[in-house]
Amino acid sequence: MSMTDFLNAEDIMKAVGAFTAVDSFDHKKFFQMVGLKKKSPDDVKKVFHILDKDESGFIEEEELGSILKAFSPDARDLSAKEVKILLAAGDKDGDDKIGVDEFTALVAES
Ligand SMILES: [Ca+2]
Ligand SMILES: [Ca+2]
Numbered sequence: 001m002s003m004t005d006f007l008n009a010e011d012i013m014k015a016v017g018a019f020t021a022v023d024s025f026d027h028k029k030f031f032q033m034v035g036l037k038k039k040s041p042d043d044v045k046k047v048f049h050i051l052d053k054d055e056s057g058f059i060e061e062e063e064l065g066s067i068l069k070a071f072s073p074d075a076r077d078l079s080a081k082e083v084k085i086l087l088a089a090g091d092k093d094g095d096d097k098i099g100v101d102e103f104t105a106l107v108a109e110s
Pocket of ligand 1: 051052053054055056057058059060063
């Protein structure tokens with residue numbers, strides 16, 4: 001399963017291309033641009049499982065760092081600062097990782 005099964009390849013390119021500068025990542029804008037926000041909760045959950053590469057049931061810091069790469073292999077890694085901001089936005093229960101419900105909430109809020 002890949003992102004382009006759910007999302008428009010051109011939207012992905014535009015969204016990833018909008019945040020090429022280090023420390024420019026804005027997850028709200030990104031989730032909107034990439035078309036994730038208008039997807040059904042089921043599709044958002046499928047995207048969560050793509051992002052959860054090691055299938056631990058959570059998106060951990062390392063997986064957050066490569067979130068852009070999960071959409072487009074040539075994209076950059078997030079900076080440590082961007083990962084911190086994203087984790088703080090998504091991690092509601094404070095376990096330092098993002099669960100599926102936290103992820104769907106994060107997308108819905110964007
Ligand atoms: Ca994981
Ligand atoms: Ca959490």
